[in-house]
Amino acid sequence: MANTTAQFPCEEYPCGLPASLFEGDREILLATLRAESARLFSGQDNIEVWKSTEVITEPEHDRITLRREAFSWPSFDLNPKFCTYFVHQPSSWGYLQISRATLQRLLYTHEISPVVLEGVFAFGSKITGEDDPYFSLCSWKTKEQPVQNAAGVEKRWSSEICYLLRYYDKHGRSDLKNAWSLRQTMVYQRQSHHEGQSIWLFIQPSQRCKDMLWRAFPKQNHFLSAHLLILRANLSGWRSYLNDTRRSLADYTEKATKSSLEFRDVDYDTGFKDSQRLRELCHNLRVAQTILDSVLDIARTIQKICHEAPSSAASKPNATKELLADVEVEIQRIMGFKRTACALHEQAEGTSQLLLKLLEYRKADLQTAHTVALRNMAQAANDQSNSLRQLTEQTNRDSRSVKILTFVAMMYLPASLIAVSTVLYGPNSRPGHECGSFTATSGGEQFNMDLRVGEHCIDDLHTGSECAVRQHGTLAED
Numbered sequence: 001m002a003n004t005t006a007q008f009p010c011e012e013y014p015c016g017l018p019a020s021l022f023e024g025d026r027e028i029l030l031a032t033l034r035a036e037s038a039r040l041f042s043g044q045d046n047i048e049v050w051k052s053t054e055v056i057t058e059p060e061h062d063r064i065t066l067r068r069e070a071f072s073w074p075s076f077d078l079n080p081k082f083c084t085y086f087v088h089q090p091s092s093w094g095y096l097q098i099s100r101a102t103l104q105r106l107l108y109t110h111e112i113s114p115v116v117l118e119g120v121f122a123f124g125s126k127i128t129g130e131d132d133p134y135f136s137l138c139s140w141k142t143k144e145q146p147v148q149n150a151a152g153v154e155k156r157w158s159s160e161i162c163y164l165l166r167y168y169d170k171h172g173r174s175d176l177k178n179a180w181s182l183r184q185t186m187v188y189q190r191q192s193h194h195e196g197q198s199i200w201l202f203i204q205p206s207q208r209c210k211d212m213l214w215r216a217f218p219k220q221n222h223f224l225s226a227h228l229l230i231l232r233a234n235l236s237g238w239r240s241y242l243n244d245t246r247r248s249l250a251d252y253t254e255k256a257t258k259s260s261l262e263f264r265d266v267d268y269d270t271g272f273k274d275s276q277r278l279r280e281l282c283h284n285l286r287v288a289q290t291i292l293d294s295v296l297d298i299a300r301t302i303q304k305i306c307h308e309a310p311s312s313a314a315s316k317p318n319a320t321k322e323l324l325a326d327v328e329v330e331i332q333r334i335m336g337f338k339r340t341a342c343a344l345h346e347q348a349e350g351t352s353q354l355l356l357k358l359l360e361y362r363k364a365d366l367q368t369a370h371t372v373a374l375r376n377m378a379q380a381a382n383d384q385s386n387s388l389r390q391l392t393e394q395t396n397r398d399s400r401s402v403k404i405l406t407f408v409a410m411m412y413l414p415a416s417l418i419a420v421s422t423v424l425y426g427p428n429s430r431p432g433h434e435c436g437s438f439t440a441t442s443g444g445e446q447f448n449m450d451l452r453v454g455e456h457c458i459d460d461l462h463t464g465s466e467c468a469v470r471q472h473g474t475l476a477e478d
Helices: 026-040 100-109 115-120 207-216 225-235 238-258 272-308 319-410
Strands: 048-052 055-057 062-064 067-070 082-087 138-149 152-170 180-192 197-203 418-424 434-442 445-452 469-473
Touching: 026 100, 026 115, 100 115, 115 152, 115 180, 115 197, 138 272, 152 225, 152 238, 152 272, 180 225, 207 225, 225 272, 225 319, 238 272, 238 319, 272 319
Parallel strands: 082 197
Antiparallel strands: 048 067, 048 082, 055 062, 138 152, 152 180, 180 197, 418 434, 418 469, 434 445
């Protein structure tokens, strides 16, 4: 039953709700809602509404006539028999196209459990790294309330279910290497069987899901039948996603198993980037397993509610049994996808380890080759140094020999062509030290030679006590 009080504390939701609807800490939820408001809401109400004012019970199913209506306060009908609200985002990480005040008023009016806010917080504007792909939400509650009336005590049964569905879907963008994006949809339903009223709230459902619901809502044989369709819409892309992941993983597995341990001119282009992409694949597969576990919990929750629901929840006798069988089929599909994801994750981890070992081996082999090359270069440098030293010594010896040969050759030149200058120092010169110099000029060229004591047989050339004797002239004059 909708809360139609003229004055209601919408700004205080969820604090204004009856205590029986929620047992958690409402103050914390309200503080979080206010703190996250700038990130979550666009401030403009663009809500899509499907509704029907009557539900006609037929032998095979309940029939309703759906119509789309514009949403606006306060003229909006708050007591329809069937009503579905759709809140969208312009993109996966965009603002919700609703204001905080409108959301609070909507939740308060239909007495929707504040557990919905946990799902709302998963949406809104985000940047890379802020999204939590491991978060899951699946909450449900059934209530059977005895009511006294003229016929006696009547048991009024109601149920409430809220969950967050995550799935992979193709984004259709050509500028990204990965063709898949992680999407999410929040689903809420409150069913009051004694009033025959069903209230739904969706946040960011896929178009595929909306198309299926538009066809299924007008004729349902069980109040939980729509959840089966939502599960099927969620699972429709998992096989393609896992196949694409398997093909990507196969390329890295081939590289890791067939690449040469040594560098070759013709080989697979294997490097550290491959290891990084493999780690990303491992992360995505871990997230996929977590998501499939969450979807599995949702499917089993639907089964539990089916078992607890009264027989009046189905429009025909076998509707509950058929629904349980159909849900079990979807559970088996989910478990099959999970087994595939686990196997691919194990393969990706093994391939990643093998690739890292290959890169480490190549690195060690490359370091060894570099060490050998450096040792060879050092040996070559040492050999070159020795050769240069030997060449220098040989050059010095050749220079001395040239000087001696030049001096000897001058002895055979005509005396008139040679000018000689000698400088002799004092008699105190010691052996091995210079005792003078000899300069000869012939044909315009000058030749110098230092004279040392004990060399060239000039030890006895020093005479007298003079410090130096200088003689000039030609050889004939000397």
